[in-house]
Amino acid sequence: MHQISFIWSGLRTGVVAGAPFTAGVLPYGIAFGVLAGQAGLDLQAATAMSVTVFSGSAQFVALQVWSDPIPLAALLFAAFAMNARYVLYGAMLRPHLAGLSPARAYGSLFxxxxxxxxxxxxxxxxxxxxxxxxxxxxxxxxxxWVIGTVLGGGFGRIIAAPETFGLDFLLIAFFVTLLVGLWRGRRDVAPLVTAVAAALAVDWLAGGSWGVLAGGLLGSLVGAFRPR
Amino acid sequence: MSPDLLFALGAMAVVTYLCRAAGYFAMGYVPLTPRIEAWLESIPIATLGAVLAPALANGGLPELAGFAVALVVMRQTGHDFLAAGCAVAVVAIGRALI
Incomplete structure (x- = not known):
């Protein structure tokens, strides 16, 4: 186990190291704010989501399945599915942060x-x-992320008829970029094909957001049980 | 905000935080098995595929073209906003033409 500290200089170093990433996160936040408005979330709700959830990919998937009445199962699955990698991240940090008090460790993990x-x-x-x-x-x-959401949610309302500009497709386009970014090669083929097939079948049979649930679960299970 | 909306947002926040904390918590007791690890690693890809497939199946030619453009530009440049911007432009032009 490492010697671990939790000190002012560490906080400052962290802020400085994280600062360059704000240039990428802020536009994403703005895009989320705009798209949330299109999906029917008001500025309050979009901001509340960014403040409490703080997960870009999960929040984008949430917008895609958002409907009335609120599809709770699909939203929770989106939150879990797009953040499942954090379980691994946290596990990897354990040996290094184990010396921290629980309050500091679990507070920082948020x-x-x-x-x-x-x-x-x-x-x-x-x-x-x-x-x-x-x-x-x-x-x-x-x-x-939060500031971007507020800006996007505020300005987004100005854009009339977003379909004319293809803006409704922005969400789909972001999913494609996420998918390409996550792609690890051949071992992802079987999970992806399974997910697509299951999602199309269940979407056709049941509609709503059940296709996302079925595809995500079945596809990932194929990934878990593939021979290695 | 309606009670339903508040509940949904709160539940999403809880699930997301549990993802952030669960691995850290569990590793204090048992290591993750390779199978669970492989499962967790496969979930985002599968979910994105499941989100994209019905959306594209319900779309027309402009949307398919936009999908292809996003895919190619992202693969070639690795720049997400450029890829998304090109795709949106292609969809807008496609819709204006068709």
Whole structure:
């Protein structure tokens, strides 16, 4: 186990290290705010989601399945599915952060995301582990996500008839970029094909957002049980 | 905000936080098995496929073209906003033409 500290300088180092990522997160937040408005969430609801959930991909999938009445099962599945990787991230951090008090560890984990997890692992590679680094780098990214949401939600209302500009397709386009970014090669083919087939079948049979649930579950199980 | 909406947002927040905390918590007791690890790693890809497939199946030619453009530009450049922007432009032009 490493010596672990949780100090002011670690927090400051984290904020500085996380700052460059705000340039990428802020536009994503704005896009989320705009698309949330199109999906029927008002500014309050979109902001509340960004403040409490703080997960771009999960929130984008939530917009895609959003409807009236609120499809709770699909929303919760979206939250779980797009954040399942955090279970692995957290597991990997355990040996390094185990010296922290539970309050500091579990408080900092709320702010964990792809960027600051990678930053922390990189920083830890040089032997310096400070628990406050995860908190600081996460906090600055969190703030830019929330601010972006408010900006996008505010301005988004100005855009009339978004279909004319193809803006309704922005969400789908983002899913494609996410998919390409996550792609790991041949081992992803079987899960993806299974998910697509299951989603199309269930969508045709049941409609609503059940296709997302069925495809996500069946596809990922194929991934879990593929021969290695 | 309606009670239903508040409940849905709260539940999403709880599930997301549990994802962030669960691995850290569990590793204090038992290590994750390779099977669970492989499952967790496969979930995002499968879910995105399941989100995209019905949306594209219900779309027309402009949407399919937009999908192809997003895929190609993202693969070639690795730039997400550029890929999404090109795709949206193609969809808008396609809809104007058809």
């Amino acid at each position: 702010f964990m995301n792809d960027a600051n997890w990678a930053l922390l692992v990189k920083q830890g590679g040089s032997g310096r582990w400070d628990g406050a680094f995860l908190f600081g780098s996460g906090l600055i990214i969190y703030l830019s």
